[in-house]
Amino acid sequence: MTALLEVRDLRVGYGHVEAVRGVSFSVSAGEVVALIGPNGAGKSSTLNAIGGLVRPASGSVKLEGRELAGLPSHAVVAAGLILVPEGRAILHRMTVLENLIAGAEARPWPGGRGEARAAVETQVRRFPSLQRRLDQPAGALSGGEQQMLAIARGVLGRPRILLLDEPSMGLAPLLVRQIFEIIEEINKDGTTILLVEQNARMALQTAQNAYVLERGEIALHGPAADLAKDPRLQAAYLGGDVA
Amino acid sequence: MAQQILNGVFVGSIYALFAVGYTLVFGVLDILNLAHAAVFMLSAFAALALTEHGLSIWIAMPLGILAGGVIGIVLERLAFRPLRGRSDSNISGLISSLAVATVFEAIALQLFGPDISRFPQGTFPDRTIAIGGASASLLQLCIVGISVALMAVLTFLLARTRLGRRIRAVAESPRAARILGVDVDKVIALAFFISSALGGAAGILFGLAFNSISPDVGRSVELKGLAVIILGGMGSVPGAVIAGFALGLIEVFTVAHVGSSYRDAISFAVLFIVLIARPRGLLGRAAAREA
Ligand SMILES: Nc1ncnc2c1ncn2[C@@H]1O[C@H](COP(=O)(O)OP(=O)(O)OP(=O)(O)O)[C@@H](O)[C@H]1O
Ligand SMILES: [Mg+2]
Numbered sequence: 001m002t003a004l005l006e007v008r009d010l011r012v013g014y015g016h017v018e019a020v021r022g023v024s025f026s027v028s029a030g031e032v033v034a035l036i037g038p039n040g041a042g043k044s045s046t047l048n049a050i051g052g053l054v055r056p057a058s059g060s061v062k063l064e065g066r067e068l069a070g071l072p073s074h075a076v077v078a079a080g081l082i083l084v085p086e087g088r089a090i091l092h093r094m095t096v097l098e099n100l101i102a103g104a105e106a107r108p109w110p111g112g113r114g115e116a117r118a119a120v121e122t123q124v125r126r127f128p129s130l131q132r133r134l135d136q137p138a139g140a141l142s143g144g145e146q147q148m149l150a151i152a153r154g155v156l157g158r159p160r161i162l163l164l165d166e167p168s169m170g171l172a173p174l175l176v177r178q179i180f181e182i183i184e185e186i187n188k189d190g191t192t193i194l195l196v197e198q199n200a201r202m203a204l205q206t207a208q209n210a211y212v213l214e215r216g217e218i219a220l221h222g223p224a225a226d227l228a229k230d231p232r233l234q235a236a237y238l239g240g241d242v243a
Numbered sequence: 244m245a246q247q248i249l250n251g252v253f254v255g256s257i258y259a260l261f262a263v264g265y266t267l268v269f270g271v272l273d274i275l276n277l278a279h280a281a282v283f284m285l286s287a288f289a290a291l292a293l294t295e296h297g298l299s300i301w302i303a304m305p306l307g308i309l310a311g312g313v314i315g316i317v318l319e320r321l322a323f324r325p326l327r328g329r330s331d332s333n334i335s336g337l338i339s340s341l342a343v344a345t346v347f348e349a350i351a352l353q354l355f356g357p358d359i360s361r362f363p364q365g366t367f368p369d370r371t372i373a374i375g376g377a378s379a380s381l382l383q384l385c386i387v388g389i390s391v392a393l394m395a396v397l398t399f400l401l402a403r404t405r406l407g408r409r410i411r412a413v414a415e416s417p418r419a420a421r422i423l424g425v426d427v428d429k430v431i432a433l434a435f436f437i438s439s440a441l442g443g444a445a446g447i448l449f450g451l452a453f454n455s456i457s458p459d460v461g462r463s464v465e466l467k468g469l470a471v472i473i474l475g476g477m478g479s480v481p482g483a484v485i486a487g488f489a490l491g492l493i494e495v496f497t498v499a500h501v502g503s504s505y506r507d508a509i510s511f512a513v514l515f516i517v518l519i520a521r522p523r524g525l526l527g528r529a530a531a532r533e534a
Contacts, residue, residue, distance in 0.1 A: 053421060077424030089419035091412055093528070102408050106424035157424065 002065065004029040004192050005050075005081075005161050010059035010069075012045045019045040021216035022059070027161060027209075032183070032193045034203035034224060036237065037213035043196045044086050046213070047165050050194075051083035052076035063160060077106050080160030084167065088150040092139030096130055096149060099138050103153030116156075123152040126182070144175040151182060161192045168199050180206050200237040204228040246377035247495050253383045255491020256390035257449050261464050262471035262483040263394055264441035270414045270478030271434045274336040278318050279442050279468065280461030281347035286311035286443025287450035287460060288355055291362055300366050304389075304447055311443020312436040318343055319435040324428070344461075351458040360456045367451060386448045393444055394484055397437065401480060410434050414478065470514050476527025485525060489513075 003026035012020035020042040027033045037043055049056040052073035061069040068076050091099055100123060104116040111118075124131045127148045133141065138149055147167055154162050164183065168176040180202050187193050187206075197203035204210055204224040212220040212233065220227060227233055261283060268276045290307030294300055322339040326332045370381040401407040412420035413430045420427055449464065450456040471490055475482025490510055497509040517525065 051422070053418070072426070073421040074424050074426040077422075083422055085418075085422060089416065089422050091415050091419055093415050094408070094411060098408060102412060102423050105405050105408065153423075 003027060004064060005194065006060070006062040006065075007046075007050065008060040008062075010046060010049060010061065011057040012042070012049045012054060013057045019216055020049065020056075023213065023216070023218055025211045025218065025221065027192060027194050029192055030187075030190065031209060032187050032195055032207040034200075034207035034210040035194065035196045035213055036198070036200040036203055036210060037219075038237075039198070041213040042216040043213055044165055045216075047083060047163050047194070047196055048085070050076075051081060051085075051163060053083070053085070077157065080107065080158065081163065082106065082154045082157040082159035082161075083163045084150045084154040084165060086165040086169070088146050090138045090141075090146050090149050090153070092137060094138055095135050096138050096141065097134040099149055099153055100124070100130075100156060103156035106157035109158070119156055119158075123156055126185075127152055144171050144178075147171065147175075147179060148182070151179070151186070155186055155191065159191055161194060162186070163194045163196075165196045166198060167195075168197065168202065176202065200233070201228075245375050247499050248492065249374065249377045249379050249383075251492030251495035252488060253379070253387055253452070253491070254494060255488035256387045257445050257452065257487075258464065258467055258471055258490050259484045259487025260390040260393060260448065261442055261445035261468045262475065262487045263397055263480050264438035264445075265468050266472040266475065266478055266480060266483040267397075267410075267434060267441075268438045269472065270480075271410060271431060272323065272336070273478075274323065274333055275340070275469075276318070276323075276435075276438070277337060277340040278322065278344040278347060279438070280465040281344040282311050282314050282318065282439045282442045283446035283449070283464060284351060284456070284458060284461040285314055285347055285446070286439075287446035287456045288351055288360070289443075290447040291360055291450060291456055292355075294362055294366050300362075300451070304444075307447045308440050308444045311446070312440035314347075314443070315435040315437075315439020316432055318439065319432055323431075323435075327428075348458050348461075355456075355458065357458065361454050362451060382451060386452055389444070389448060393441060394480075397441065397480065400437075406430075406433065467510070470511065472524075474514050474517055474524055476524030478528065479524070479526040482524055482526030 005027040007026065008024050010020055010023045023046055035043055035046065045054065048054045050061050052071055056069055059069060060067060063079055063081055066079060068079060068081065091102065100120045104120050109115040124134065129145050130149055130152065138146065141149060151167060167179050167183065171179065176199065183193060183195065183206055195203055195207060204227055207224040210221065210224040210227045211218050220230065220233065265276065265279045286307045289310040290303045293303035293306055322343045323336050326335050326339060329335060367382050371378050372381060372384060401410060409420065409425045409430050412423060412425055413427055417427050467490060471486045472483050475486035493510055493513055494506050497506050501509060
């Protein structure tokens with residue numbers, strides 16, 4: 001079976017800094033793959049290069065066999081690869097509803113405008129805290145609500161694959177749990193997910209397969225359940241006690 | 244009094260129309276397009292040339308507006324796009340747009356000469372209409388009507404359409420726009436088209452109103468346009484509309500009650516006072532935009 005997303009030998013540099021040094025991995029249709037690693041490991045650089053926000057120095061990014069590396073971000077989005085970046089990048093001056101509509105306008109809907117509207121309503125029902133604040137500027141939302149808006153907006157782009165960059169960053173434990181539940185729910189609805197996290201424990205519980213990135217290179221990879229038991233990983237990221 | 248209000252609204256509508264396009268590009272790029280007044284001038288000449296070739300003003304005007312939009316796209320390619328991504332693009336864009344403005348003026352000088360050009364006799368039906376205690380020409384009323392209609396269309400476009408949302412997204416954060424699948428370069432080009440078409444429309448209406456077009460006609464609105472967008476709040480379209488009408492009214496009342504030599508002095512004094520009270524202008528935003 002061929003992978004949905006196939007990344008080969010990806011390299012990303014900023015001037016003299018080599019942030020990603022020959023990373024390869026793949027994501028199969030329907031699964032959640034976690035990409036974990038310490039601060040500065042190159043996780044965001046990898047996602048941003050895949051999403052067309054930074055130009056990779058070299059390497060290949062194939063979505064369903066189609067080469068995306070080097071394409072501008074709008075072409076990458078059009079192909080169905082949707083990124084929810086670190087820092088969320090919601091539009092603070094627009095209302096919550098406008099953010100959602102803009103998300104649904106990222107790619108055309110086969111059923112046209114009516115289907116897009118219905119999809120927006122579905123997402124609004126999934127996130128009751130957004131529903132109450134549809135007409136408020138998105139900048140007025142709390143951090144957790146902004147993250148939910150960013151995820152909802154990403155889903156509305158009808159992703160073939162959804163890339164989430166540290167969705168739990170800066171959130172209280174209760175919200176973190178909620179966010180991971182939502183990620184599982186979205187995946188059950190049929191969306192393939194590539195999840196970047198520093199919260200390795202939660203990420204490994206949610207993902208089927210995982211890769212550990214260290215200093216720009218894949219240090220470990222395998223089924224998430226195996227990695228969660230791996231002594232090297234336990235010592236480094238999981239504080240030694242994995243349930 | 245009624246006459247003065249009418250005259251103020253008339254002049255103000257042209258200022259406002261000029262300024263909405265000016266402020267739109269500022270909102271999207273954070274750069275002042277100093278060639279906006281040159282587009283104003285070129286569109287006026289384009290419409291004039293078309294009427295001289297026998298076209299009705301009702302055909303020459305839309306074509307002149309279209310020409311303004313196309314010139315805007317050329318301007319963006321020449322003066323702004325090559326500089327995009329440079330850390331000093333704000334100041335270098337200012338200078339390169341000034342350079343393009345100079346080139347546009349030189350072209351107009353070459354094509355139309357330095358003297359004042361006028362629309363052919365009978366371009367616009369000469370009729371006067373009484374409104375309350377005041378009177379206005381049909382031309383003046385049409386100018387106000389066309390300006391207001393164009394500004395209403397722009398407001399609707401920005402608030403309610405996909406392109407409008409994309410323009411606002413790029414204005415707030417090009418990075419966030421990219422994530423939403425927006426082709427940022429294309430949206431910027433379209434914003435220049437819209438901005439310059441509106442600036443061109445203002446030029447054509449100005450040319451008709453005073454029946455006088457010359458290569459330096461843009462000078463008469465250049466500084467006022469800047470005052471209007473500062474007064475309204477840089478980047479704010481509704482702010483530019485309000486400030487444009489306000490400036491028109493202030494000018495007309497100053498001329499009537501203080502004297503015409505004080506016109507600009509009082510206008511800029513008002514700008515000064517408003518900026519002391521509201522440093523970001525009437526509807527200016529507090530938040531700086533993201534990279
Ligand atoms: N725009 C940039 N310019 C220069 N260096 C950068 C830039 N972005 C990232 N880097 C550097 O590249 C390396 C990888 O950063 P990256 O953000 O990809 O790591 P990360 O794994 O996402 O880290 P974090 O967990 O902190 O988000 C770091 O050394 C970082 O300093
Ligand atoms: Mg990161």
